[in-house]
Amino acid sequence: MADDTKKTDQSVDFGILNSLLGYRLRRAQMNFFSKFSEVCSDLGISPGLFAIIAIVERNPGLTQTAVAQALGNDRSAMVAAVDKLEQMDIIERRPAINDRRSYALFMTKKGEKFFLTISERVMEHEQIMAARLEDENELDWLLKTLDTLSK
Amino acid sequence: MADDTKKTDQSVDFGILNSLLGYRLRRAQMNFFSKFSEVCSDLGISPGLFAIIAIVERNPGLTQTAVAQALGNDRSAMVAAVDKLEQMDIIERRPAINDRRSYALFMTKKGEKFFLTISERVMEHEQIMAARLEDENELDWLLKTLDTLSK
DNA sequence: TCAAAATAGTTTAGCATTACACCAAATTAG
DNA sequence: CTAATTTGGTGTAATGCTAAACTATTTTGA
Numbered sequence: 001m002a003d004d005t006k007k008t009d010q011s012v013d014f015g016i017l018n019s020l021l022g023y024r025l026r027r028a029q030m031n032f033f034s035k036f037s038e039v040c041s042d043l044g045i046s047p048g049l050f051a052i053i054a055i056v057e058r059n060p061g062l063t064q065t066a067v068a069q070a071l072g073n074d075r076s077a078m079v080a081a082v083d084k085l086e087q088m089d090i091i092e093r094r095p096a097i098n099d100r101r102s103y104a105l106f107m108t109k110k111g112e113k114f115f116l117t118i119s120e121r122v123m124e125h126e127q128i129m130a131a132r133l134e135d136e137n138e139l140d141w142l143l144k145t146l147d148t149l150s151k
Numbered sequence: 152m153a154d155d156t157k158k159t160d161q162s163v164d165f166g167i168l169n170s171l172l173g174y175r176l177r178r179a180q181m182n183f184f185s186k187f188s189e190v191c192s193d194l195g196i197s198p199g200l201f202a203i204i205a206i207v208e209r210n211p212g213l214t215q216t217a218v219a220q221a222l223g224n225d226r227s228a229m230v231a232a233v234d235k236l237e238q239m240d241i242i243e244r245r246p247a248i249n250d251r252r253s254y255a256l257f258m259t260k261k262g263e264k265f266f267l268t269i270s271e272r273v274m275e276h277e278q279i280m281a282a283r284l285e286d287e288n289e290l291d292w293l294l295k296t297l298d299t300l301s302k
Numbered sequence: 303t304c305a306a307a308a309t310a311g312t313t314t315a316g317c318a319t320t321a322c323a324c325c326a327a328a329t330t331a332g
Numbered sequence: 333c334t335a336a337t338t339t340g341g342t343g344t345a346a347t348g349c350t351a352a353a354c355t356a357t358t359t360t361g362a
Contacts, residue, residue: 023198027298054168076311077348100357148283216339
């Protein structure tokens with residue numbers, strides 16, 4: 001059936017989209033997102049939750065709002081996220097010492113171990129993807145360039 | 152008040168996140184997304200809708216499913232999107248000639264003009280962002296690299 | 303001091319995205 | 333040709349993100 005009347009995926013003309021950074025970034029990011037889910041879905045962790053854990057692990061005692069600001073998220077999105085991470089016994093809310101409005105976030109003992117496990121998986125996946133690049137320099141260059149485009 | 156007891160955004164340690172392509176891609180893409188919205192929100196067009204228009208404009212007659220596959224979206228997401236674009240008189244559903252289940256999508260006359268207007272704005276914004284890169288070669292290299300990471 | 307403004311966390315509503323089930327129509331197999 | 337499978341469009345439910353409003357608390361400034 002060498003019938004060409006119906007366009008296949010391959011023959012679709014992407015026009016302007018092909019040269020748009022925004023579109024290409026979206027496709028690449030979507031791919032990373034779905035791969036991340038494949039690798040980590042059994043642990044019940046999304047990329048967004050992983051980012052929160054990573055920040056709290058390196059910066060114990062930050063408030064919810066501080067974490068949200070660091071990640072560029074909305075404060076309100078933190079509520080459900082921290083609720084979930086607390087239920088999973090990964091992080092912990094403690095009353096802030098000098099501000100009765102806010103909580104300080106800390107890793108639990110289980111959370112510290114959990115972070116090691118999941119970091120290992122994430123790094124494995126990262127290395128598989130990075131292997132598509134030419135060399136270490138290209139990776140550094142890409143990370144730097146993405147940073148340039150993030151503000 | 153040179154008080155350092157509270158961490159500011161600058162002093163947050165991003166740890167592993169700094170070296171993760173997935174995270175950096177997300178930050179860059181979020182930035183493009185919000186800039187796009189600033190530039191195009193008065194026209195009522197999101198990045199996703201723009202992508203659909205761009206595909207239909209270059210490939211008139213594609214079915215909803217074909218457009219969804221090209222963009223990597225779910226079929227079901229097309230319904231509301233095409234409904235909206237039809238209400239805006241930008242694209243048009245016509246019964247497919249040889250398949251009573253499906254619609255073929257076409258630009259309206261107004262849609263063609265609309266696409267020119269919005270493309271202009273998008274390209275302006277694109278050039279502002281691309282100007283942060285070293286030169287044309289770096290842009291090409293980045294687009295190629297993003298493509299590599301998208302599959 | 304003390305009223306006004308700002309801030310932390312929360313709730314809620316709106317919107318986009320994803321996955322799943324469904325129906326009608328088309329295609330394939332026997 | 334008919335039965336079984338696949339496919340296109342749709343509806344719905346769950347999730348994630350954004351924006352706005354609300355309460356309690358803290359900070360500001362006259």
